[in-house]
Amino acid sequence: MRHVLALQCIHCGKQHDPGDVDYYCPLCGYHEGILDVLYDYEAVKAEMDPVTFSAGGPRSMWRYLPLLPVAEPERISHLQVGWTPLYRASRLAETLDVADCWVKDEGRNPTASFKDRASAVGVLKAMERGASRITCASTGNAASSLAGFAAAAGLPASIFVPKRAPEAKVAQLLVFGAQVFSVQGTYDQAWELCMAASSHFGWYNRNCAINAYLIEGKKTVALELVEQFRERGAFPDWVVVSVGDGCTIGGVWKGFKEMQRIGWIEKTPKILGVQAAGCQPFVTAWREGKRLTPCEADTLADSIAVGHPRNFVKGLRAVTESGGAYVAVPDQAILEAMTTLARKAAVFGEPAGATGVAGVQEARRQGIIGPDDVVAVIVTGNGLKDIASAIRAAGLPVPVDPALDAVRRVASP
């Protein structure tokens, strides 16, 4: 961690030595005491000069090593994570009525979601700490990416899932060899049990909200956007991302701020946070009073169905500091966005992945985004992760008898 200066509590402001704390500020506890990794930005700048940097480095998130909290780079996974494609999607821009639209396809990561960036760092930190095992509570992308990166490192993983977890998502964890505990209770009980087990057994805890290092992996998507846009000679007015517990949008914003700080960009983009209408604590807080009111989660976009976001402060700051906005979109708009994204940009996203596209439409409707604006949408997960929703979004095939005449009667021109 050559350039890491300290871990600073976002609640009390105290700076801790990385050797002294494991996860959160001991003074403020894990609900409030979320830490932020501080770097020596002058030293980083010397190694990441915008003019000379682009040519070299691996085509993965690890090209940004000077800005990552890595002590033992020789432990970096063989899995190629990050440096996902950035597509210019002109036909999508037309549909959304914006000047230009770019799509960052995070579904191309090793286990097919954005969360791989965080798990890559989480497993690496566990190895550096000499952990015997890594753990998390999740049935979603955090769990599958953890299982994949743990398998890559040969590090045992224990994952806590609620008993209602879909069989298919559990299967993926088991294929990677994780020990999966099916907790006979709610998701909250699975989460608390994971915390207790982590503490009792000394298992390394991969939970983005209480582990400051994971957001460092997430921010790399912003570093990449800055570099990829520089290559294309463009830059977005808005960066759009769906929001669950606030870690992802918080990471995105941290990445842009750091790139500004080391001289890559003069101006940061505005951040548009998009939530499902059935679960919009950030939207409510941003619109009405800036305080968190936890809610029930009722949306098919499971990856962002978080009624009690654990990284509320960072998630809200991303929008307020950037001069951005929060919007909410109904599930029907999310399903329609899945087909719009697939048909106009050829990217198949899971519901939470396509939510950003629906968010751009809503922000246009509200006049938040204008027709002359350039937007970049981060598609956070692959549509193959949730085939049930794809079936709901897709419509039906045309039945035909096996005869050319039958086709002639119904074929599109």
Place this chain on the structure above:
Amino acid sequence: MRHVLALQCIHCGKQHDPGDVDYYCPLCGYHEGILDVLYDYEAVKAEMDPVTFSAGGPRSMWRYLPLLPVAEPERISHLQVGWTPLYRASRLAETLDVADCWVKDEGRNPTASFKDRASAVGVLKAMERGASRITCASTGNAASSLAGFAAAAGLPASIFVPKRAPEAKVAQLLVFGAQVFSVQGTYDQAWELCMAASSHFGWYNRNCAINAYLIEGKKTVALELVEQFRERGAFPDWVVVSVGDGCTIGGVWKGFKEMQRIGWIEKTPKILGVQAAGCQPFVTAWREGKRLTPCEADTLADSIAVGHPRNFVKGLRAVTESGGAYVAVPDQAILEAMTTLARKAAVFGEPAGATGVAGVQEARRQGIIGPDDVVAVIVTGNGLKDIASAIRAAGLPVPVDPALDAVRRVASP
């Protein structure tokens, strides 16, 4: 098509001008008259010098443009296809008892399978021909990749599926906006109807066996392997691939032969073709008499469940010319290979994708592959494409009550 000299019939040997024929040799018909694209290899060599080439070019299959049948490169899709990761998998090598094992993860392509390489070329050729629509008959990776690349190009697509096609696979086609005909009959009837419709409406036909250009896309995986191995200072004794209709293995072999011809490699690797025990026409032909006997297909590895392979000649030649071998593996071994591949190399493959790993085990057992051999396995598709098989392969989670004591009783050390 700067360097394309002719399309040569593999049956009668006659060379055709690419402007004169659309799909197959008009003298031999589409069952026998499969064409091969011939290049001016001296001209190609001048543009693909092994010493100077590596530095430049896009990180996609299109870096090999001098060896591709492309007339209008400005029509190349925005989707980033090819240049997939090549991983060195030491723990997998140990398990397989070989000197070294490399994994080429084709599940990282845009629609998550190897078939994207072929569809990328197919859609491009359709656009060059000014086609109004492109068609195929399939429920598998060929169809989903066609739907994706057609969406990227804004080219309408019509896909014929048998009425028994799984809802989930059909949904993916519909999400991309393809018109999907559910043919009230068998797969063979769907295939014949597609051929008739293509001919009647003038729709461009994306069928690998009767369209010589598609295998040109497929061969790029071999070009990449040669270049990526050169970067790593290694080279495999065996390249291993699962086999259905013979187009993929035929493409792989063509790629290696061409790289030999233009001076990148002195010696080609041996090719190991792997089939499911429940559908092994190539294995039978190779072992017993070199003639094709079509069979029923009975295997869970649906992507290679082809009882009547349409590219038999090229598929058999790949093995005989390379000095390789064909082996068959039972479905149970394929399921076990899925977990072995995921746990030892952190790559989640669909059954046909993991079949190559089972094939290495079988070839070791038969003494075909030795303990000092270096193998490279092409994983042809992502495990997310077939969650039902993953569930069969994965085992079960451990039920626990929501209490630490319950975890303590069952947790791995």
